[in-house]
Amino acid sequence: MGNNSSLMLRDEEIDVITNETEFNRNQIVRLYSRFLSLDKKGQGFLEREDLMNVPELAVNPLGDRIVDAFFTLSGDELESEKRLNFRQFVRVLAFFQPIDRTKKNSLNGRKDKLKFAFIMYDLNKNGCITREEFKVILNSMVGANITTDQLDKIADRTIEEADVDHDGRISFQEFCKAMEKTDIEEKMSIRFLN
Amino acid sequence: DDEDEKLTRFPVMRVDFSEVKVPLIIAIWLVTACIAKMIFHHIPHLLEMFPDSSLLIMFGLIVGIILNVLHVDKSTFNLDNEVFMLYLLPPLVFDAGYFMPARQFFDNLGSILTFAMIGTTFNIVAIALSLYAVSLTGLFSVEVNVVELLLFGSVAGDVDPVAVIVIFEELGVNDVLFISVFGESLLNDGVSVLFYNIFKAFVEIGPENIITQDVVNGFFAYFIVCFGGLAIGLIFAAISAFLTRFTKDIDILNPVYVLVIPYMAFLVAEALSLSSIIAAVFCGAAMKMYVKENMPERSASATAYLIKVLSLSSETVIFLFLGLSTVSSDHHWDSSFIVLTVVFCFVYRALAVVVLCQILNKFRVQKYSKVDQFILAYGGLRGAIAYGLAVALPNFPAKPMFVTCTIIIIYFTVFLQGLTLKPIAQFLQVEKKNEHEPTMTECIYQELIDATMSGMEDIAGQKGHNWIRENFKSFNNNYIKRILINKEAQRNMDKTKIVRLYRRLQLQDAQNLVKVSGDLSKNQVFVDALLQHTKTRGSRGNTLYSSRVSFSPHDTMEQHGIVDYDIDRSPTRSIERTRSDPLSNARVEIRLSNGQHIV
Numbered sequence: 189m190g191n192n193s194s195l196m197l198r199d200e201e202i203d204v205i206t207n208e209t210e211f212n213r214n215q216i217v218r219l220y221s222r223f224l225s226l227d228k229k230g231q232g233f234l235e236r237e238d239l240m241n242v243p244e245l246a247v248n249p250l251g252d253r254i255v256d257a258f259f260t261l262s263g264d265e266l267e268s269e270k271r272l273n274f275r276q277f278v279r280v281l282a283f284f285q286p287i288d289r290t291k292k293n294s295l296n297g298r299k300d301k302l303k304f305a306f307i308m309y310d311l312n313k314n315g316c317i318t319r320e321e322f323k324v325i326l327n328s329m330v331g332a333n334i335t336t337d338q339l340d341k342i343a344d345r346t347i348e349e350a351d352v353d354h355d356g357r358i359s360f361q362e363f364c365k366a367m368e369k370t371d372i373e374e375k376m377s378i379r380f381l382n
Numbered sequence: 383d384d385e386d387e388k389l390t391r392f393p394v395m396r397v398d399f400s401e402v403k404v405p406l407i408i409a410i411w412l413v414t415a416c417i418a419k420m421i422f423h424h425i426p427h428l429l430e431m432f433p434d435s436s437l438l439i440m441f442g443l444i445v446g447i448i449l450n451v452l453h454v455d456k457s458t459f460n461l462d463n464e465v466f467m468l469y470l471l472p473p474l475v476f477d478a479g480y481f482m483p484a485r486q487f488f489d490n491l492g493s494i495l496t497f498a499m500i501g502t503t504f505n506i507v508a509i510a511l512s513l514y515a516v517s518l519t520g521l522f523s524v525e526v527n528v529v530e531l532l533l534f535g536s537v538a539g540d541v542d543p544v545a546v547i548v549i550f551e552e553l554g555v556n557d558v559l560f561i562s563v564f565g566e567s568l569l570n571d572g573v574s575v576l577f578y579n580i581f582k583a584f585v586e587i588g589p590e591n592i593i594t595q596d597v598v599n600g601f602f603a604y605f606i607v608c609f610g611g612l613a614i615g616l617i618f619a620a621i622s623a624f625l626t627r628f629t630k631d632i633d634i635l636n637p638v639y640v641l642v643i644p645y646m647a648f649l650v651a652e653a654l655s656l657s658s659i660i661a662a663v664f665c666g667a668a669m670k671m672y673v674k675e676n677m678p679e680r681s682a683s684a685t686a687y688l689i690k691v692l693s694l695s696s697e698t699v700i701f702l703f704l705g706l707s708t709v710s711s712d713h714h715w716d717s718s719f720i721v722l723t724v725v726f727c728f729v730y731r732a733l734a735v736v737v738l739c740q741i742l743n744k745f746r747v748q749k750y751s752k753v754d755q756f757i758l759a760y761g762g763l764r765g766a767i768a769y770g771l772a773v774a775l776p777n778f779p780a781k782p783m784f785v786t787c788t789i790i791i792i793y794f795t796v797f798l799q800g801l802t803l804k805p806i807a808q809f810l811q812v813e814k815k816n817e818h819e820p821t822m823t824e825c826i827y828q829e830l831i832d833a834t835m836s837g838m839e840d841i842a843g844q845k846g847h848n849w850i851r852e853n854f855k856s857f858n859n860n861y862i863k864r865i866l867i868n869k870e871a872q873r874n875m876d877k878t879k880i881v882r883l884y885r886r887l888q889l890q891d892a893q894n895l896v897k898v899s900g901d902l903s904k905n906q907v908f909v910d911a912l913l914q915h916t917k918t919r920g921s922r923g924n925t926l927y928s929s930r931v932s933f934s935p936h937d938t939m940e941q942h943g944i945v946d947y948d949i950d951r952s953p954t955r956s957i958e959r960t961r962s963d964p965l966s967n968a969r970v971e972i973r974l975s976n977g978q979h980i981v
Contacts, residue, residue: 284835326826329830342881346826375835380842
């Protein structure tokens with residue numbers, strides 16, 4: 189743990205987080221040391237560059253989108269405030285806890301996981317994925333090997349499949365419907381080590 | 383004999399079966415087996431109740447009894463261990479490997495290995511020692527020592543891939559459950575081969591002569607058997623993939639490489655006393671992604687079909703002969719031995735599954751529920767491999783008793799468990815397999831989710847499955863694929879599944895057009911072509927107008943490089959189009975000449 193006493197995790201804080209997120213004590217401590225290792229400047233909060241500095245994220249085609257979604261979901265409504273404190277950090281990660289069907293868990297249900305995926309597409313945060321936004325994401329994932337024409341066709345086809353009300357955009361409901369056969373619970377869960 | 387008989391007159395026709403005897407008998411049995419299968423398919427409702435395998439065994443049993451009554455020589459219908467191991471088994475395991483859902487396999491690899499290694503070892507040892515304890519009471523009619531019993535344990539104790547494939551396929555349970563049992567049945571071959579060889583050698587050395595060195599060697603052999611088999615499989619997969627790289631102009635050779643080289647892997651592993659099943663399975667699984675890129679469409683589908691044909695024939699013949707061999711083997715019936723063995727098999731399997739699942743659930747994201755555990759335990763089927771191993775045992779006094787017992791266990795498994803597994807699974811509402819073709823949406827979001835989860839794991843600092851998978855993918859794309867896939871395919875190769883799926887769906891749509899099937903408004907090829915046409919026509923003002931459009935699906939298909947063997951009819955469709963609104967993003971109303979009406 190850091191030298192600066194304001195950075196140390198207090199017990200009350202751990203308890204609050206445990207109640208909020210269903211992480212246990214050990215997991216929270218582990219995540220805290222991860223938080224500290226990401227916070228290289230020792231500011232007590234994370235900024236975009238801190239997350240982008242994670243080496244593997246740099247080669248991930250969706251790296252900047254992921255970071256973006258992280259900050260969006262952290263609950264900060266203000267554009268200017270792009271900071272992530274530990275509690276917000278853990279809150280976002282809590283989305284990816286495995287769903288324990290016996291416990292009623294507010295943070296990591298199927299809808300919440302899908303919300304994260306949806307936000308990654310919805311660049312301007314208007315609650316709908318347009319054709320253009322879709323093409324941007326598709327481009328970053330498939331990119332090098334196909335022509336723009338093919339890219340357009342693929343995007344068109346995909347939107348066509350999911351767009352139930354034919355408004356040319358995909359709303360969150362349409363997105364959920366399209367994904368109903370996919371096992372989101374398993375695919376979007378991380379095993380957090382104790 | 384022909385030499386001895388001197389010809390006195392020139393015969394118009396000569397009958398000489400001895401020349402063709404062996405291949406003819408094989409052919410007759412194969413056709414008989416297939417006819418039997420055909421008969422079963424035509425009897426209504428029969429297949430709903432009984433799995434194929436059980437019907438075939440019964441059929442074989444009846445035929446065997448008839449032949450026995452007719453005093454036909456038993457050797458014509460006895461399943462020779464060599465024939466089974468070298469000819470009948472390889473197509474089955476290769477098919478299993480080639481079509482294995484690789485992603486689920488690697489996602490669950492930890493659990494599968496646990497079941498295969500620890501579970502199987504426990505089963506073998508527990509069954510053997512329990513039987514030994516009972517044998518000390520003198521209950522059994524034949525004398526057995528502990529080493530022989532350990533040998534028997536390695537025969538009876540492991541889950542059989544043949545039986546699992548056959549019965550679980552008809553079950554249609556969800557992928558995770560299937561891959562857990564199936565993966566276990568494949569990998570535990572390593573354990574059982576090892577134990578079998580060890581204890582067979584020990585029996586031959588003689589239990590009195592075993593020294594510590596032998597035991598220690600056995601321990602190291604454990605790892606060599608598994609990893610050796612794996613290594614051989616991978617080496618031959620690389621060879622096969624590399625060879626198919628150069629077959630561009632003679633693609634007819636591709637099926638030969640794809641089928642024969644894994645067979646070589648199987649045989650070589652067998653020769654080196656390594657796990658031949660693991661070799662064949664991993665050869666198939668590893669080879670697939672490279673070989674598929676190197677082959678044109680028709681080569682790939684021909685190969686896949688051929689693999690299926692071979693494995694189905696094998697499977698049919700195996701079960702038929704299991705029935706036949708029941709009659710033709712040397713038996714020794716010992717009720718107490720048989721009953722106890724069956725009981726121990728069940729009990730120890732259930733115990734192992736429950737205990738291991740408790741431990742595994744601590745580490746798994748998707749945990750094994752109680753229902754899952756029941757299916758895992760109940761689905762531990764014994765099959766033809768057990769019979770093959772039993773028959774190949776060295777000739778000690780207890781052998782006939784072991785063989786009889788093995789056959790009874792197999793019958794038990796195939797009939798009792800095979801028959802009841804489906805109704806039980808339905809009753810317990812086990813999650814079924816997702817049978818649908820993935821849509822573009824799902825495929826894309828799947829890729830998105832993979833990349834996202836990999837990123838999340840990076841942020842959280844935990845190296846999980848996603849990290850491994852994504853890293854392997856990029857390593858594969860950048861290095862391995864460069865070597866094993868031919869230059870032209872590399873240029874066109876779509877490094878992601880998305881484009882491949884898109885192509886496949888376009889293909890389907892184009893084929894549907896020719897076959898005049900499906901809902902045209904959902905047929906993307908059709909809609910694309912129509913919209914293209916709309917654009918080139920330009921706008922004509924605000925008035926409603928209709929025009930006739932002719933377009934040939936044949937051209938579209940050629941565009942997509944499809945070879946359709948029965949294009950002797952290329953229908954042109956005439957379409958009446960009315961534009962209800964001049965704006966370009968308005969709806970277009972289409973009325974087809976065959977009466978279909980699309981908006």
